[in-house]
Amino acid sequence: MRTTILFVLTGSLWAQDPLSLREAAQLAIGHNQAVAAAAAGVQAAGARITQAHSGLLPKVNYSESFTRSDNPVFVFSSLLTQHQFGADNFNLGPLNRPDALNNSQSLLTVDQALYDAGQTRHAVQSADLSRKLTGEERRRVEMEVVGGVVRTYYGAVLAAGNLKAAEQAVRSAEADLQRAQDIRAAGMSTDVDVLSIRVHLAAVHEQRIARAADLEVARAALNDALGLPLDTPHTLTTGLTPLTSAIPALDGVERDAATARPEARESELAKSLAQTQASAAHGALLPEVSFRAALEADRQRFVTRGGANWMASISLRWNLFNGFADRARIEESNQLARRAGAEQVRANSAIQLQVRQSYAGLDAASQRIAVATAAVAEAEESLRITQNRYQAGMANVTDLLRTETALLETRTRYLAAVHDQRVAAAQLELAAGRLSADSEVLN
Secondary structure, eight states: OOOOOOEEEOOTTOOOEEEOHHHHHHHHHHHOHHHHHHHHHHHHHHHHHHHHHGGGSOEEEEEEEEEEEOOHHHHHHHHHHTTOOOGGGGOHHHHHSOOOEEEEEEEEEEEEEEEOTTHHHHHHHHHHHHHHHHHHHHHHHHHHHHHHHHHHHHHHHHHHHHHHHHHHHHHHHHHHHHHHHHHHHTTSSOHHHHHHHHHHHHHHHHHHHHHHHHHHHHHHHHHHHHTSOTTOOEEEOSOOOOOOSOOOOHHHHHHHHHHHOHHHHHHHHHHHHHHHHHHHHHGGGSOEEEEEEEEEEEESSSSSSEEEEEEEEEEEEOOOOOTTHHHHHHHHHHHHHHHHHHHHHHHHHHHHHHHHHHHHHHHHHHHHHHHHHHHHHHHHHHHHHHHHHHHTTSSOHHHHHHHHHHHHHHHHHHHHHHHHHHHHHHHHHHHHTOOOTTOGGGO
């Protein structure tokens, strides 16, 4: 038996658009805020690469300042830089107690690192690895969003199917009640049968109410996964049908997962990043060489009575002792690199475990569908025979209610098995690192 379930997420008279599972996945990629946040992270990581490259470029700064003072050293040096020093300035009185002097200074400096012990190179490598990490994180988020859409989409379809099954059970119980009332009117039964069926009818009414509430929640969950307002109505066009394609071989899925899973790549990149940072920490023990050039203009007035000078220098800085802080930082980075290696091994094992869990779930759901298909057909036939026997007075009301309940349960189990198979198929694609809005499993 093959059952297709289509339903309408409706809410009064609102306009609704048909929405297939593939369209839902594509919609979520464009609207889900988790994807938007991951995309922003990628852009931020790209900006960090530009920041790191800036270490290779010169730093140019310009400053403007104004100072007034009667400090003898300040007045003496300012007159020299302003090119205003004269013979009279050697008089001891003005030299020791000069009048206050103005100095407007314009300063242009250029600093260029000639050798920074590989710090800039390591910073660029780290920024590039971080960008790749955020790229894999974005891919992982997109895969998880698509997986969430599959779960909530089929969850909404399953909720509608369960509601439909409950409504069928209500209609069947109402027909049984009418049948029992007719038999009682013919004097072939008592009020006991009528009352028993009324109790059963109340129970299936309760189930229908609960299924309707489940459907409302499923609608909201789907819209949340899509990144839309929770009350957005849709007409879902992808039915809840069993898979027709064969289950892929487990070893092939595990091989794909080992290379394609974002988590596998993230752990590898994290290990490389930790090793790069460890190399950068060792650079703190090496000397740094830099070049500096400066052009200075000093004036007594804003634009007059001034002079200019320039300076160029090369300096070496070598950290000979820093209170063991650099040694501790090197040890820390080495241990972090070791931890990243261990986490890579653990991540690969977790990926293989998830693949096997998803594979087992898909295989079990496929077997459950086969069992449930036969059970539904048998339950439908059993109910038909029991209803005829009850009509002829050859079966009691207990037999009738038991077969009614059995049919509802088998229909519910069948729908659950198909739902679980579809979700497990998507989870297996996710575990293999292949799930996307274009995956074949979304058909």
